[in-house]
Amino acid sequence: MITVNLAIIIPFLAAILVPFLHKTIKRIHIGWFVFIISSALFIFLIRYIPNIANGDTYLYTIRWIPSYNINFTTYLDGLSLIFALLITGIGALVTIYSINYLSSDENLSHFYSYLLLFMGAMLGVVFSDNIMILYVFWELTSISSFLLIAFWYHRKRSREGAQKSLLITVSGGFAMLVGFIMLFVMTETMSVREIIATVPNFNEHPLFIPALILILLGAFTKSVQFPFHIWLPTAMEAPTPVSAYLHSATMVKAGIYLVARFTPVFGGELTWFWLVTGIGLLTMFWGSFNAIRQTDLKALLAYSTISQLGMIMSMFGMSSAALQNGYSLDSVVYTQAAFAALFHLMNHSTFKGALFMVVGIVDHELGTRDIRRLGGLATLMPITFTIAIIGSFSMAGLPPFNGFLSKEMFFTAALNISNLQFSSETWMNLIPIVAWVASIFTFVYCMIFVFKTFLGNYQEEKLEHPAYEAPFGMLISPAILGALVILIFFFPNVLGEYVLTPAMYSIFPYMNGELGLHINQWHGFNTELMLTIGVIILGTLLYISLRHWKKIYRLLPEKWSFNTLYGNVLEKTESISNAVTNSYMTGYLRDYMVYIYLFFIIAVGGTLFRTQSFLFNIEGNSEITGFELLITLAMMIAAVAILLAKSRLTAIILNSVIGYGIAILFVIFRAPDLALTQTIIETVTTVLFLAAYYFLPEWKKEESKKRSKGVNAIISVAVGVIFTTIALAVQNGKLFESISYFYENSYELAGGNNIVNAILGDFRAFDTMLEVVVLLIAGLGVYTFIKLKARKGDKPLEDK
Amino acid sequence: MAGTNNLILRTATSLISFLLLGFGVYAFFAGHNSPGGGFIGGLMTSGAILLLYMSYGMKTVNQMLPINFKTMIPVGLLTAVLTSAGSFLFDVPFLSHTFGYFYLPIFGEVELATAMLFDLGVYLTVVGVVMTIILTITDDQ
Numbered sequence: 001m002i003t004v005n006l007a008i009i010i011p012f013l014a015a016i017l018v019p020f021l022h023k024t025i026k027r028i029h030i031g032w033f034v035f036i037i038s039s040a041l042f043i044f045l046i047r048y049i050p051n052i053a054n055g056d057t058y059l060y061t062i063r064w065i066p067s068y069n070i071n072f073t074t075y076l077d078g079l080s081l082i083f084a085l086l087i088t089g090i091g092a093l094v095t096i097y098s099i100n101y102l103s104s105d106e107n108l109s110h111f112y113s114y115l116l117l118f119m120g121a122m123l124g125v126v127f128s129d130n131i132m133i134l135y136v137f138w139e140l141t142s143i144s145s146f147l148l149i150a151f152w153y154h155r156k157r158s159r160e161g162a163q164k165s166l167l168i169t170v171s172g173g174f175a176m177l178v179g180f181i182m183l184f185v186m187t188e189t190m191s192v193r194e195i196i197a198t199v200p201n202f203n204e205h206p207l208f209i210p211a212l213i214l215i216l217l218g219a220f221t222k223s224v225q226f227p228f229h230i231w232l233p234t235a236m237e238a239p240t241p242v243s244a245y246l247h248s249a250t251m252v253k254a255g256i257y258l259v260a261r262f263t264p265v266f267g268g269e270l271t272w273f274w275l276v277t278g279i280g281l282l283t284m285f286w287g288s289f290n291a292i293r294q295t296d297l298k299a300l301l302a303y304s305t306i307s308q309l310g311m312i313m314s315m316f317g318m319s320s321a322a323l324q325n326g327y328s329l330d331s332v333v334y335t336q337a338a339f340a341a342l343f344h345l346m347n348h349s350t351f352k353g354a355l356f357m358v359v360g361i362v363d364h365e366l367g368t369r370d371i372r373r374l375g376g377l378a379t380l381m382p383i384t385f386t387i388a389i390i391g392s393f394s395m396a397g398l399p400p401f402n403g404f405l406s407k408e409m410f411f412t413a414a415l416n417i418s419n420l421q422f423s424s425e426t427w428m429n430l431i432p433i434v435a436w437v438a439s440i441f442t443f444v445y446c447m448i449f450v451f452k453t454f455l456g457n458y459q460e461e462k463l464e465h466p467a468y469e470a471p472f473g474m475l476i477s478p479a480i481l482g483a484l485v486i487l488i489f490f491f492p493n494v495l496g497e498y499v500l501t502p503a504m505y506s507i508f509p510y511m512n513g514e515l516g517l518h519i520n521q522w523h524g525f526n527t528e529l530m531l532t533i534g535v536i537i538l539g540t541l542l543y544i545s546l547r548h549w550k551k552i553y554r555l556l557p558e559k560w561s562f563n564t565l566y567g568n569v570l571e572k573t574e575s576i577s578n579a580v581t582n583s584y585m586t587g588y589l590r591d592y593m594v595y596i597y598l599f600f601i602i603a604v605g606g607t608l609f610r611t612q613s614f615l616f617n618i619e620g621n622s623e624i625t626g627f628e629l630l631i632t633l634a635m636m637i638a639a640v641a642i643l644l645a646k647s648r649l650t651a652i653i654l655n656s657v658i659g660y661g662i663a664i665l666f667v668i669f670r671a672p673d674l675a676l677t678q679t680i681i682e683t684v685t686t687v688l689f690l691a692a693y694y695f696l697p698e699w700k701k702e703e704s705k706k707r708s709k710g711v712n713a714i715i716s717v718a719v720g721v722i723f724t725t726i727a728l729a730v731q732n733g734k735l736f737e738s739i740s741y742f743y744e745n746s747y748e749l750a751g752g753n754n755i756v757n758a759i760l761g762d763f764r765a766f767d768t769m770l771e772v773v774v775l776l777i778a779g780l781g782v783y784t785f786i787k788l789k790a791r792k793g794d795k796p797l798e799d800k
Numbered sequence: 801m802a803g804t805n806n807l808i809l810r811t812a813t814s815l816i817s818f819l820l821l822g823f824g825v826y827a828f829f830a831g832h833n834s835p836g837g838g839f840i841g842g843l844m845t846s847g848a849i850l851l852l853y854m855s856y857g858m859k860t861v862n863q864m865l866p867i868n869f870k871t872m873i874p875v876g877l878l879t880a881v882l883t884s885a886g887s888f889l890f891d892v893p894f895l896s897h898t899f900g901y902f903y904l905p906i907f908g909e910v911e912l913a914t915a916m917l918f919d920l921g922v923y924l925t926v927v928g929v930v931m932t933i934i935l936t937i938t939d940d941q
Contacts, residue, residue: 672835676827680843684930691937751899751913753833760837761915761922762897768918769880769895772925776873779929783870786940 003060004074004127007041008137011120015113022109031099034112035092038119042088045081052081053498055505059129059193068132069190075129078502082342083126083250083257085499086349090249091119093477097357098241100473101364111151111239118144122250126257130190131180138176138218141254142169145246149238161234164566168231172221176258179214182207183265196264196509203268212266215258216275223255225313226283229306230562236298240360243298248305248352253345256309259316260338263507267320277417280314281434283307288441292448292546293553297359297369300449301352304395307442308348314435315341315410318417322508333416338507340409342500347394347402347488354481355391355449358384361470361478362453366463371448376458381469383479385454390482396446396539397439397532402488404532407439411528436531443539444546451543597715605722613729621731628668635661648693656686673756806855813855820848828923832911838919842926849927850934858938869935872928880921883914 014037022030048058058076065071076084095115102111121144124137143166150162180190186202187195202208221228235247246252259276266272287307294300319338322331361384362377363369378385390401397407414432460466469475488495505511542549584595608614638657645651659682666675746758760768821844828841853861887896899913 673837673840676835676840677843680840680847684843688933688937750897750915751832751911752915754831754835754837756835757831757837757919758915760839761831761919762913765884765895765897765915765918768922769884772877772880772922775925775929776877779873779932782933783936786936 004058004076005060005062005072007044008074008120008124008127010041011037011116011123015116015120018113018116019109022112029099029104030108030112031095031102034116035095035099037116038088038091038095041123042085042092045084045088048076048081049498052076052078052502055502064133069130069184070132071130072133073129073191074127075193076127077506078499078504079257079260079506080126082346082499082503083253084123086253086346087119087122087126087250090245090349090353091115093353093480094241094245097244097360097474097477098239100471101241101360102239107151111148114144114147114151115242115245118148118246118251122254125254129192131183131192131195132190134192135173135177135180138173138222138254139170141251142166142173142222145169145235145251148242148246149235151239151242152237155237157234158237161231161237165231165235168221168228172218172228175214175221176218179211179218182211182214186211192261199265199268208266209269209271212269212272213275215262215266216272219255219258220279221255222258223252223309223313224283224306225255225279225310226286227562229283229287230566232306233294233299233302234563236296236302240298240356240363243301244353244356244360247302248356249349252305252309253312253349256312256316256341256345259313260341260503260507263316263320263323263338264509267323270324273317273320273324276317276320277314277431278317280310280312280317281431281438283310284314285310285434285438285441288438288445291445292441293550294445295371297362297371297374297449297453298356300371300445301355301359304442304445304449305348305352307438308344308352308395311410311435311438312341312344312348315344315413318413318431319507321417321420322511332511334413334420335504335508335511336409336416337413339496339500339504340406340413342503343409343492343496344403344406346495346499347406347485350481350484350488351391351394351401351403354387354478354485355395357474357478357481358388358391361474364474365468365470368463371452373459373463374453375456376454378454380458381454383475384470387475387478387482388450388454390485391478392446392449394485396443397535400489401485402492403485405489405492408528408532410435411439411531415527432531436535439531439535440539440542443535444542447539447543448546594711594715597719601715601718601722604726605718608722608725608729614725616728617731625668628665631661631664631668648696652686652689652693655689656682659685671756673754809855813851817848817851820844820851824848828919831919832913832916838922839926842923843930845923846927846930846934849931853935853938869928869931872924873932876921876924876926876928878921879924880918883917883921886914 014034018030018033021033058074060074062072095112098111098115102108118141121137121140125134125141128134128137146162146166149165150158152158183195184190186205186207187198189195189198219225224232232247232252236243238247263272284307287303287305287310291300291303291307294303315337319335319341321337322334324331359369361381362374365381366374366377368374394401394403397403411432414435418428418432420428584591635658638654638661642651642654645654659678663675663678663682666672666678743755743759743763746755746763747753750758750762752758752762824841824844824847826841827836827844828838829836831837831841849861849865852865856864884895887894890896897913897915897918899911899915901909901911904910
């Protein structure tokens, strides 16, 4: 039996196959293969509709990392089925469209591989029950979208758009991951179903609100909510099939999916209601307001997508009001908002997909999509024009198109919410007003889209190619979508009953009784209809007077846009981090030494100070003899003299005075082996110093500022004081018995009287062995360094 | 230096260097019971050889002592490591040393310890490294 897990994997496998097929089969466009895959998946998923409508759900698990609770678990219910049908269905239509859209000179195997990758990832997002798997697929959608946006990677703007979308969506995804981990901490399960089942047990947890906000961040960045919406208009540099598929129908709805999926978890929280509803409405308003100023058709559609997604988001937010006081029959009325959201989600995918394809046709046939150069295409491209009218009138919310139904339901939901008494009435009353104003703007830009493009004067001199109707192949997909727009208007309840109702039970799993979901085309002369009529009248007036009030957009110059903010943040981050790095990575060894010693002073000195370890106990110390005093004095004089020495030779000799002094001290403290070694090694190092001296330039006193000299002096004195303090304080705390008694009977144990040598060669010979290795490395180092340089016959290696 | 007439230096060297060599070997063998050992012995031996180089010049000593000091380093290291690893043959941990008393024809009863072999490795390495470093630097000039 073919399971849902397999359905997710098939696109990935197909993505691997695409390049091979593309190479071997030259005659047939590789897109047909992708079309077969996506339509087969679509048919496979359609077969589930009757069972899902009966209330069945399907759960499949493939073990992945069971010890971490991470399993490839898929859950097929009403909600995921809606999204999966959109993904595969629109995927199939977009593929047909792209077959005609992309010429065979393009890198087709890349395109279709990315597309399949995206399709698989998107199916993974909607089917995953395990939150970690969900996150994995979530990031895969970001990556494949990045690849698709930058499909024409030789264009600078494509690369910029891809970078921007990746940065924004991935940082949101990262926040979401943290939210998921918090969820796991609270519930100790990674399964969404189990999390939903245990909600009442953990909604008082201190991590509950942070998790809510972080997960919403993920949803908002992906679903282009305010102020993260800026990546979508720049992502319009992608090929139009990609824009139609990813940036209107599927990927940008992943955030919507997430919100819908987690509504049963967080919906009871007021924060959730306000964030989702508020941000959604703000996005809806801001998107529709900005869409009007656009001159690029795709940018207009991008802002319209932003606006429509804000609308869907706000409806999900409104529906969470049903959970405020727990599940009850009274709250059923608020669940209608979620129903409207799901319905509009479907509608938006149909008409926005069609509209993007229309823009693609215009762009493809005429070589431009600038509104100012277009016009009068209605008679030249009648079919495209018809589809454009259907799509944009539906978007504007006019009958007899499906957008009308969902817009009416949206108004109903907004009006219902305004009757709700949470906190203050003014805020509640604001919701339907904002919704209504945003709808007016929506109406205006829809009219701009149709009439500025297709009516007016035909200006052939401004176009790259004269206008002709698009080839048949490019018209199939938008025509199907356009037909769906009308069909859904006349038979909305087919969709509502079989597809949307089961999804409602996934969003409100514990809602008692009937949710009473029914869509009416005609519901009498009520407030909603009045609102729509108001939208039409005011929208028409605004459209006609567009020239007069368009100036207000100049009040909001480009300088103050979020795009500029984003650019500045990127630039500043780079320049500041550059400045910070340059400020301390000076390239001077001297400075790094200062950091190291400063760190030492702060860390060790601070510890000494904090633990108050300045206890000195000199009781057990032995007497100081005059001889020791004399040698120490000589060494100290030599040490101070080095600092004042005028020539390098003096410094070398004085240095060896210290070395021999130490050797004499070893003699006094009865360490003959050490004394012997110290004497010889001191001699050897002095000789090596002298050998190096011969090649060194004149010793110049450093010309440093008085201030840095002072700092150096302070640092060195501080380091010396700290070391002395430690050495003195250490005597105070003797925590363990000495272990030297063990070596006293070395003659019995190792057969030698020389304890030092027995330790070096027998008891602790491992250290000796490795020290011999150190010697070996040093010898080889000197040898190779000198010989290599000599062989190359040029400058020493260091100077290169 | 080789060209100049350093009669006193050379005469003294021929005496002192052998004394030094002897002392180096003594320090090496004595290390087990009195001050000394592989490291000091090795340093002294290299000091003696260096003295020879200083008074007689590179060419002469190279002919006199046809030793490649570079090969001495790995030989010494191998001696030390193999001695240490030899303990595996007797199923004891790495670097386990043992000692015993044996009767040898000339020396009479003598204490022999495997630690001595280990020390020999140290000795050879030290001589090799010191000589390599100094000869390489000298050669470069």
